[in-house]
Amino acid sequence: METATLEPTITKKGFKSEEYFINMGPQHPATHGVLRLLLTIDGEVIKKVEPDLGYIHRSIEKMCESNSYQQIVHLTDRLDYLSSHINNEAVCLCVENALELEVPERVKVIRTILGELTRIASHTLWWGVLGMDVGALTSYFYGFRDREMINDIFEETCGARLTMNYNIPGGLMEDIHPNFVKRVKEFIPHFRSKLPEYDRLLTGNIIFQKRTKGVGVLTKEDAINFGASGPVARASGHSCDVRKYHPYSALDKVNFTEILDTAGDSFARYRVRIAEMWESLDIIEQLIDNIPDGDHKVATNAVIKLPKGDFYQKVETARGEFGVYIISTGTKNPYRVKFRSPGLSNLSLLNHIAVGGKIGDLVATMATIDIVVPDIDR
Amino acid sequence: MGYFSNIYHGIGTLLTGMRVTGKYFLNARKGAITQQYPDNRDTLKMFERFRGEVVMPHDENNEHSCTGCQKCELACPNGSIEIIWDRVIDPETGKKKKAIDQHIYHFGMCTQCGLCVDACPSDAIKWAQNFENSVYDRTQLTRILNKPGSKVRAGVEE
Ligand code: SF4
Ligand code: SF4
Numbered sequence: 001m002e003t004a005t006l007e008p009t010i011t012k013k014g015f016k017s018e019e020y021f022i023n024m025g026p027q028h029p030a031t032h033g034v035l036r037l038l039l040t041i042d043g044e045v046i047k048k049v050e051p052d053l054g055y056i057h058r059s060i061e062k063m064c065e066s067n068s069y070q071q072i073v074h075l076t077d078r079l080d081y082l083s084s085h086i087n088n089e090a091v092c093l094c095v096e097n098a099l100e101l102e103v104p105e106r107v108k109v110i111r112t113i114l115g116e117l118t119r120i121a122s123h124t125l126w127w128g129v130l131g132m133d134v135g136a137l138t139s140y141f142y143g144f145r146d147r148e149m150i151n152d153i154f155e156e157t158c159g160a161r162l163t164m165n166y167n168i169p170g171g172l173m174e175d176i177h178p179n180f181v182k183r184v185k186e187f188i189p190h191f192r193s194k195l196p197e198y199d200r201l202l203t204g205n206i207i208f209q210k211r212t213k214g215v216g217v218l219t220k221e222d223a224i225n226f227g228a229s230g231p232v233a234r235a236s237g238h239s240c241d242v243r244k245y246h247p248y249s250a251l252d253k254v255n256f257t258e259i260l261d262t263a264g265d266s267f268a269r270y271r272v273r274i275a276e277m278w279e280s281l282d283i284i285e286q287l288i289d290n291i292p293d294g295d296h297k298v299a300t301n302a303v304i305k306l307p308k309g310d311f312y313q314k315v316e317t318a319r320g321e322f323g324v325y326i327i328s329t330g331t332k333n334p335y336r337v338k339f340r341s342p343g344l345s346n347l348s349l350l351n352h353i354a355v356g357g358k359i360g361d362l363v364a365t366m367a368t369i370d371i372v373v374p375d376i377d378r
Numbered sequence: 379m380g381y382f383s384n385i386y387h388g389i390g391t392l393l394t395g396m397r398v399t400g401k402y403f404l405n406a407r408k409g410a411i412t413q414q415y416p417d418n419r420d421t422l423k424m425f426e427r428f429r430g431e432v433v434m435p436h437d438e439n440n441e442h443s444c445t446g447c448q449k450c451e452l453a454c455p456n457g458s459i460e461i462i463w464d465r466v467i468d469p470e471t472g473k474k475k476k477a478i479d480q481h482i483y484h485f486g487m488c489t490q491c492g493l494c495v496d497a498c499p500s501d502a503i504k505w506a507q508n509f510e511n512s513v514y515d516r517t518q519l520t521r522i523l524n525k526p527g528s529k530v531r532a533g534v535e536e
Contacts, residue, residue, distance in 0.1 A: 067455050068455075070453070070493060071453075071455035071491075071493065074455060074489060074491035074493070075455070138395075138399055145411055148411060152425075155424075155425050155427075155428055156425045156427065157427070158427070159425075159427040159428055159429040159492060159505070160428070160429055160490065163489070163490070163491075165491045165492055165493075168496070173492060173496055174427070177425075177427065197398055200394050200395060200397070200398050201395045201398045201399070202395070204391045204394055204395070205391050205392065205394075205395050206387065206388035206391045206392065207392075209391075302449075302497075
């Protein structure tokens with residue numbers, strides 16, 4: 001890695017060239033939230049990127065220590081708000097494992113379907129925003145159009161569009177809405193017909209390809225060293241899908257392939273996410289006709305007390321591996337809660353892959369790393 | 379690729395994308411999902427489970443089914459619900475019974491998590507679907523859910 005020097009140098013034409021600092025963010029549309037990047041640049045070439053966090057810190061981990069186990073769930077909506085359902089599921093699974101509680105098959109299947117819908121919703125939003133970041137505004141509207149159908153499904157069944165809080169320890173807050181199956185079945189063919197449109201609009205576009213191919217290259221070694229997970233790591237050839245290696249809920253019953261790419265550049269990350277949407281559609285299709293009958297929850301005590309010990313559960317959110325670590329001393333509140341968020345590790349490699357590129361490349365790299373700032377800054 | 383074939387290829391990919399947008403441009407009415415929001419207020423219907431704000435339904439006799447058990451207050455993660463209760467003498471049995479004086483709901487603090495409605499054993503509170511909640515002063519967001527002079531419906535037990 002080149003180190004930044006602040007010595008002015010004289011170029012061959014006799015102009016003085018000097019490195020300087022520039023702030024990107026905290027209020028910058030390309031940082032996707034309140035994240036400040038301190039850039040050291042020489043002309044337009046990036047010498048160093050330092051992310052500066054803390055603008056949206058809410059001390060959620062500390063808040064968890066004074067909340068009951070049912071109440072913790074709704075706080076995880078506010079981490080990675082685009083994968084809120086999967087975050088909720090992680091906490092619930094962790095508490096259920098600790099209590100050695102077996103939830104009904106119906107709950108498992110519904111949780112998996114909703115989780116994959118969340119993944120598609122998150123990826124469609126990412127696709128739209130990526131297009132906007134590299135200068136194609138149309139994709140933004142198309143992405144939001146398809147996400148709207150999923151949001152309607154969520155709103156009808158869970159009661160909210162973003163912060164669902166539909167999982168509770170022991171099952172689901174309510175049974176699925178009678179229209180749920182019908183709506184999901186309408187969505188699958190609709191989205192299958194729209195995904196090729198995404199390819200025609202953006203994937204093949206020459207400007208988009210030139211801006212993402214070979215930009216922000218991450219090698220497999222670095223992906224492992226920096227603890228990257230999710231599509232970012234898989235685009236570098238690092239196989240790490242939690243759904244494959246540690247299947248939870250109904251994921252052990254479905255067939256799907258883990259999408260891997262080897263190029264490791266922004267375009268590879270793009271391809272992995274597009275392919276993941278196809279896979280998620282397959283998973284939903286396998287499950288939607290076979291939702292078993294039964295209860296939507298098992299009764300738990302009104303005051304949940306976990307046994308003494310520490311418990312860990314990881315899940316695959318749209319951005320990578322999300323882990324919940326609970327230390328319990330046997331009381332009704334956790335002693336300590338730690339969330340392992342995918343965004344923080346994925347952001348940590350930004351400096352490594354952005355150095356040497358231009359500012360425009362940094363925007364494309366940031367967009368394909370797909371960070372959500374509240375997830376990084378808990 | 380040669381210089382010119384590169385250019386032709388590039389223009390080709392752009393035209394492919396333009397075909398997609400062109401299709402939607404020519405069929406703008408069909409498949410439009412935009413809602414004309416403030417104009418469609420009369421016909422806009424939210425989903426029945428949509429969590430807008432917590433309300434306490436009252437029947438025509440000005441009776442609700444809240445017993446004052448405080449389960450919602452306990453379930454709330456951020457103290458948005460405050461129950462002020464008292465023991466009153468039941469005219470039938472002559473025994474003292476818990477009853478609410480005020481069910482205070484701090485809407486400005488509520489995160490719409492739904493735990494209180496889920497916790498209520500007598501379905502005394504439920505979700506309303508309104509979402510136009512802007513006010514000029516935040517004190518207007520503190521609401522007393524039980525209506526003045528209301529009492530608990532006969533037969534609802536804690
Ligand atoms: S919805 Fe949640 S935050 Fe709001 S009053 Fe009920 S329990 Fe409290
Ligand atoms: S609203 Fe329901 S939970 Fe709350 S005090 Fe009244 S009866 Fe109890």
